[in-house]
Every structure is written in C-alpha cells, then in structure tokens.
Amino acid sequence: MTEHRSIRETEKAVQAKLGDTPIRHVQMVAVANIYRAAAAVRQHFENSVLRGAELSWTSFVVLWVVWIWGETETRHVAAEAGISKGTLTGVCRTLQSRGLLERNSHPSDGRLVLLRLTDQGERLMAEVFPAFNAEEVFVSERLTDEECKTLADLLRKIVVQTEENGEERRLALLDGADPRPRRSGRRPSRS
Amino acid sequence: MTEHRSIRETEKAVQAKLGDTPIRHVQMVAVANIYRAAAAVRQHFENSVLRGAELSWTSFVVLWVVWIWGETETRHVAAEAGISKGTLTGVCRTLQSRGLLERNSHPSDGRLVLLRLTDQGERLMAEVFPAFNAEEVFVSERLTDEECKTLADLLRKIVVQTEENGEERRLALLDGADPRPRRSGRRPSRS
DNA sequence: TCCAATTCGTTTGAGGCCAAACAAAATAGG
DNA sequence: CCTATTTTGTTTGGCCTCAAACGAATTGGA
Numbered sequence: 001m002t003e004h005r006s007i008r009e010t011e012k013a014v015q016a017k018l019g020d021t022p023i024r025h026v027q028m029v030a031v032a033n034i035y036r037a038a039a040a041v042r043q044h045f046e047n048s049v050l051r052g053a054e055l056s057w058t059s060f061v062v063l064w065v066v067w068i069w070g071e072t073e074t075r076h077v078a079a080e081a082g083i084s085k086g087t088l089t090g091v092c093r094t095l096q097s098r099g100l101l102e103r104n105s106h107p108s109d110g111r112l113v114l115l116r117l118t119d120q121g122e123r124l125m126a127e128v129f130p131a132f133n134a135e136e137v138f139v140s141e142r143l144t145d146e147e148c149k150t151l152a153d154l155l156r157k158i159v160v161q162t163e164e165n166g167e168e169r170r171l172a173l174l175d176g177a178d179p180r181p182r183r184s185g186r187r188p189s190r191s
Numbered sequence: 192m193t194e195h196r197s198i199r200e201t202e203k204a205v206q207a208k209l210g211d212t213p214i215r216h217v218q219m220v221a222v223a224n225i226y227r228a229a230a231a232v233r234q235h236f237e238n239s240v241l242r243g244a245e246l247s248w249t250s251f252v253v254l255w256v257v258w259i260w261g262e263t264e265t266r267h268v269a270a271e272a273g274i275s276k277g278t279l280t281g282v283c284r285t286l287q288s289r290g291l292l293e294r295n296s297h298p299s300d301g302r303l304v305l306l307r308l309t310d311q312g313e314r315l316m317a318e319v320f321p322a323f324n325a326e327e328v329f330v331s332e333r334l335t336d337e338e339c340k341t342l343a344d345l346l347r348k349i350v351v352q353t354e355e356n357g358e359e360r361r362l363a364l365l366d367g368a369d370p371r372p373r374r375s376g377r378r379p380s381r382s
Numbered sequence: 383t384c385c386a387a388t389t390c391g392t393t394t395g396a397g398g399c400c401a402a403a404c405a406a407a408a409t410a411g412g
Numbered sequence: 413c414c415t416a417t418t419t420t421g422t423t424t425g426g427c428c429t430c431a432a433a434c435g436a437a438t439t440g441g442a
Contacts (some may be wrong), residue, residue: 012260018320026339033234033346039273040353041222046368046400048361053373058428068204068356072392082230087429089392094427111390111437129209136218138360142348148217151345155224156331160238162231169329170239183245184396186432199420205405249398264423278399280422301406302420375426376401 034155041139049131053124054098058083060132062091063100063117067125071116073106100124225346232330240322244315245289249274251323253282254291254308258316264297267350291315 011025042057050060056080065080066072078088092115095101100121106112117125140148203214233248241251250274256271257263269279283306286292297303301336307315331339361370 007440010259017259021321023321023324024328026336026343028324028330030331030334030339030343030346031327032389033350034225034232035230036273036350037319038225039348040350040357041225042357044268044353044357044361048364051371051373052420054371056374068201068208075389082227084430085391086393090428109390113391116428130212133214133219136222137215138356139349140218141354141356142352143345144219145217148221148343150341152217152221152224154334154338154342154345155221155228156329158228158233159224161333162235162330165329166231166235170235172429173239180242180245182242182396183247183429184398184430186394186396186434187338192411234430240405247398269421274398275400276421277401277423281398300408300420304421372425373401375428376425377403377424377426 053128059091066115071114074113244319250282257306260303265304
C-alpha cells in the first residue's frame with residue numbers, strides 16, 4: 001500500500017531544512033496525524049460500507065444527522081455535519097434526486113427549509129448504520145475502549161480550542177489588515 | 192460559532208433510534224471526533240496562515256513534501272501527501288502556474304516526473320512554514336506535550352490498522368462479489 | 383408603517399477529490 | 413528481438429468544497 005517515510009526520517013529532514021528556526025515537533029506530528037488518520041478512515045469507509053450503498057462520506061453524514069435528529073432545519077444540519085450551507089444545498093439535491101431525502105418549507109418562517117428522510121432513506125440508514133459502526137470498530141481495533149475514550153477526549157480539546165478561540169486568533173493574526181479574499185470564489189458583480 | 196449538540200444528547204438520540212441494535216459507542220465517538228478535528232484544524236489553517244499565502248491545505252502539503260525531501264518523483268509525493276496521483280497532477284498544474292513548483296522529466300526513466308521547488312517556492316515555504324507551525328501550536332494549546340505524543344500515537348495505530356488490514360477487510364466484506372463502481376468517475380469507453 | 387438590518391437558503395466560480403480509463407515507457411520472458 | 417505485463421503520470425466524469433454574492437423573508441426600530 002502507500003508507504004510513508006518514518007517519523008524519525010521526517011524529523012531529521014525537517015531539522016536539516018529548518019536548522020536554526022525553532023519548531024515544536026510534538027504539535028507538528030499530532031496535527032499531521034489527525035489529518036492522516038481522517039483521510040485513511042474516510043477512504044476506508046468510502047471503499048467498504050459506503051460504496052455498496054452508493055454514498056459518499058458527506059452524504060452519509062448528512063443522512064445520519066437527519067436520521068438521528070428527525071426533521072431538521074438545514075442550517076442545523078450543515079453545522080452538525082461540519083459542512084458549509086452551500087455544500088449542503090448540493091448534497092441535498094443529490095440525495096433528493098435519489099429519493100432518500102425530502103425538503104419541506106417551514107410552516108411559519110418562509111426562509112427556513114426542513115429536511116426529512118423518506119421511507120427509503122429510513123430503510124437505507126437502518127441497514128447501513130450498523131455496518132458503518134462495524135467499520136468504526138475495525139479501524140480502532142488496535143485501541144482499547146479506554147484508549148478510544150482518551151483519543152476522543154484529546155481530539156475534543158482541539159476542536160473546542162479552534163472553535164472557541166479560532167476566530168479571535170485569526171483576527172489577531174491579520175492585525176488590522178483586510179483579510180485576503182479566497183483565490184477561488186464568486187467575485188463582486190461590479191462596483 | 193458552529194454550535195454542536197452535546198455528546199450525551201447525541202448518544203441518547205442514537206440509542207433511541209437504534210434501540211435494540213448493539214452499537215459500540217466509544218469507537219463511534221472516537222472516529223467522529225477524528226473527522227471533526229481534522230475539519231476544524233484544516234479550516235483554521237486555510238483561513239489563517241494559508242489564506243495570506245493564497246494556498247489551499249493540499250497545495251501547502253504538496254509544497255511541504257517537496258520542500259522537505261528535495262527533488263522527488265511524483266508518485267512519492269502523492270503517497271506522502273495522502274492524495275491520489277490524479278489529484279496531484281491538478282495541484283501541480285496550479286502550483287506550477289504560480290511559479291512555485293518545477294516539473295522535470297527523469298533522466299533515465301521516461302515515465303517518471305520529478306518535482307522541485309523554484310526559488311520563489313523555497314522563499315515562500317521558508318516564510319510560511321514557521322507560521323504554520325505556530326498555528327499547530329495554537330490548535331493544540333489545551334494539550335500538554337505529553338498529551339500530544341499520546342494523541343499522535345493513538346492516531347498512528349488507527350492509520351496503521353487501516354493501511355495494513357484495510358484492503359483485506361474490504362475484500363472480506365465483498366465476499367466474492369464484484370466491487371460496485373463508484374457513483375462518479377470515468378465510464379468504460381464502449382465494449 | 384415603513385424601512386433598515388439581519389438571517390435564511392441558493393447560486394456562482396474556481397478549485398480539490400477520487401477511481402477508472404488511458405497512453406507512454408520500461409521490464410520480463412520467451 | 414519481440415511481445416506480454418507492469419509501472420508511471422494524465423485525462424475524464426461526477427461530485428464535494430468553500431466563501432462571497434445574492435435574493436427572499438423576517439425582525440427591529442423609529
């Protein structure tokens with residue numbers, strides 16, 4: 001499979017490149033591994049359980065949120081699934097066209113849209129979720145239950161840190177300057 | 192910011208939904224948090240250090256790999272960066288067009304392509320990497336160095352598990368059946 | 383009772399993302 | 413030699429992804 005260079009080798013190469021610049025290694029390795037693990041896990045799920053159900057990771061997560069919480073406003077679904085509202089619009093379109101999801105407008109607030117699983121969506125999730133959990137168990141097979149808890153706990157601290165202090169930090173880094181626009185994205189219509 | 196439902200609430204809702212079906216919760220939470228943390232961290236980095244340099248997460252990782260290891264064959268870069276070779280082709284095109292990366296053919300094996308940073312790429316990385324590491328420190332601010340090591344270690348076990356046993360597992364799950372093609376992707380030209 | 387400000391979901395534009403199909407090159411085995 | 417087979421990077425097709433722009437709807441003041 002994908003063969004990576006060893007941690008030790010990498011550290012040495014980094015040190016050689018940086019020389020004097022002081023680098024905090026443990027944090028570097030921790031963050032790198034978060035991302036590597038997330039990619040590996042996602043890959044495995046998409047190519048095992050999800051492939052059979054013709055679902056991408058994201059569509060599964062969206063279905064999961066709506067399945068667990070019942071009829072839900074899109075803004076909550078986007079937040080819970082960890083995707084932008086624009087992305088959600090597209091994913092819902094796909095799921096709706098496959099007959100798994102239903103979109104209804106809110107009875108009293110015309111801006112809101114409510115999402116609900118169709119019967120077919122319910123049936124799919126009842127079948128896929130246990131298989132999904134079985135893979136969660138598989139990928140964490142080398143961890144004890146206790147270690148899983150520790151892992152979840154440490155990761156939660158990182159999530160909380162970025163969510164609670166991230167925005168302030170980003171502002172501080174800009175130090176008054178205007179944030180650069182993204183390289184991609186919609187441009188102003190005209191001035 | 193994004194307000195999530197509490198773990199406890201979620202567990203309760205899941206239990207209500209699943210009722211009898213036995214679910215391994217600690218693994219579920221651990222895997223969910225890996226993904227949540229990866230997304231949160233990536234978001235923070237893209238909107239802080241990387242935004243200023245007009246780099247996406249992936250282009251940064253690609254530059255980083257080539258920076259650390261020097262002139263490298265594309266297949267190694269893709270593996271190290273954790274992206275598919277097709278994705279790498281596109282990312283390289285972007286980086287090359289911005290004058291940060293150079294592509295040279297291998298002197299003795301005509302199939303290979305070698306990647307190298309341009310001087311401008313070198314300069315950019317020398318500037319961006321320390322800032323990047325500072326953000327790695329920021330997101331792990333609530334963890335001690337010891338906890339960072341533990342975190343990296345637990346995550347590594349998950350990566351190793353999926354990389355060493357994932358393929359076999361996926362084959363076992365199929366149990367002889369042909370793997371379904373992806374929903375998206377190139378179709379056979381004609382038969 | 384307006385009318386400004388806010389809060390939604392959608393659209394837009396550019397890029398990232400993968401697997402499978404593909405083409406070019408190198409290697410292996412007669 | 414010369415033909416399979418293998419190994420590379422590239423192309424393709426369909427989706428995901430985000431932030432900013434946008435329009436529709438609601439809310440808050442005066």
